[in-house]
Amino acid sequence: MKYDKYPTRGLSRRTALCLGLLGAYQLAIAPDAHAPRSGAVGRAVVEDGKPLARASHRMRPAAGRTGAAPMTTSGGMARIAGPTRPVTVRAAPHTTLRQTGKKIALTFDDGPHATQTPEILRILRRHGAHATFFVIGENIPWNRDVLRRIAADGHTVGNHSYTHPQLDLISTPRVREELERTCDLVAKELGAPPRLARAPYGMWHGPSLEICAQLEMEPFQWDIDTLDWDNRDQRFIETAVLGGAHPGAIVLAHDGGGNRWATVRALEYYLPRLLDEGYTLVQPA
Numbered sequence: 001m002k003y004d005k006y007p008t009r010g011l012s013r014r015t016a017l018c019l020g021l022l023g024a025y026q027l028a029i030a031p032d033a034h035a036p037r038s039g040a041v042g043r044a045v046v047e048d049g050k051p052l053a054r055a056s057h058r059m060r061p062a063a064g065r066t067g068a069a070p071m072t073t074s075g076g077m078a079r080i081a082g083p084t085r086p087v088t089v090r091a092a093p094h095t096t097l098r099q100t101g102k103k104i105a106l107t108f109d110d111g112p113h114a115t116q117t118p119e120i121l122r123i124l125r126r127h128g129a130h131a132t133f134f135v136i137g138e139n140i141p142w143n144r145d146v147l148r149r150i151a152a153d154g155h156t157v158g159n160h161s162y163t164h165p166q167l168d169l170i171s172t173p174r175v176r177e178e179l180e181r182t183c184d185l186v187a188k189e190l191g192a193p194p195r196l197a198r199a200p201y202g203m204w205h206g207p208s209l210e211i212c213a214q215l216e217m218e219p220f221q222w223d224i225d226t227l228d229w230d231n232r233d234q235r236f237i238e239t240a241v242l243g244g245a246h247p248g249a250i251v252l253a254h255d256g257g258g259n260r261w262a263t264v265r266a267l268e269y270y271l272p273r274l275l276d277e278g279y280t281l282v283q284p285a
Contacts, residue, residue, distance in 0.1 A: 092204070093209070093221045095223045096223055103248065103280045104279045105131070105249070106132070106271075107198070108253050110134075110136055110164070110254045110255065111133055111136070111255040111256035112146040112255070113146070116256065116263075116264060117143070120263075121149060123271060124271070127275060130283055131283070133150050133156070134158040135159070135186070136182070136256065137181050139256060140182075144189055148190070156283040157190065158220065159193075161178040161199070162179075164257075165178060167200065176211050179208075180215060183215055194217060195218065199219070220250065221250070226251065226252060228266075235266075237263060
């Protein structure tokens with residue numbers, strides 16, 4: 001009769017196999033990195049000895065106007081044009097375009113992403129259209145080439161914080177750090193810092209608006225939400241854009257923070273149709 005000289009060996013193997021399967025399952029069902037939290041507000045971050053709540057859903061923006069400096073290129077080096085005067089502290093972020101005429105702005109948050117962002121760039125390039133990419137600072141070191149490609153293609157790069165916290169739920173010093181670190185990273189890669197900013201979850205408040213102005217950035221929101229952060233249905237995204245399109249609109253979509261391939265496919269469908277309807281694709285200004 002044979003027996004195992006080391007009876008715990010089989011148990012260890014079985015335990016490791018179970019743990020491996022559990023890990024794979026958790027990875028498969030894990031939520032998007034920047035998807036709004038569901039259910040009750042959690043207490044996941046601690047700062048200055050106090051737990052900070054995370055947002056349970058993406059909030060709607062407040063009303064506002066627009067204004068920002070465009071990106072230019074010089075000698076093959078992509079740059080962002082700086083303001084010629086100090087930025088005014090806004091009481092609320094801009095939600096629509098200041099430009100008149102049949103113009104619309106496409107904006108993409110939570111990138112740069114290694115594969116999804118280049119596909120969006122490919123579609124925009126094919127149609128000669130430009131967009132704005134509000135980038136997360138912690139994604140830049142892994143996607144420097146993608147960030148440079150965004151700028152080289154003539155798109156605007158905006159600031160979407162460094163780690164995507166809800167700005168009105170963190171300390172004022174940390175708000176500054178979140179925005180400033182991303183400004184520094186963008187400046188290092190592109191030669192100048194971003195001149196547009198968007199708060200994670202759209203949650204601006206007095207201190208964050210003031211810091212935004214001190215860093216010479218204009219705060220932006222949107223007035224058409226594709227809900228691609230919650231709904232990965234291509235047709236739903238297409239309907240949100242084409243059904244909500246109007247002169248001066250700013251469209252919110254995402255190129256990072258999770259699986260955004262429905263966003264990519266929807267862009268390929270609605271972009272030529274917006275152009276056929278007479279819209280000019282512009283960057284917020």
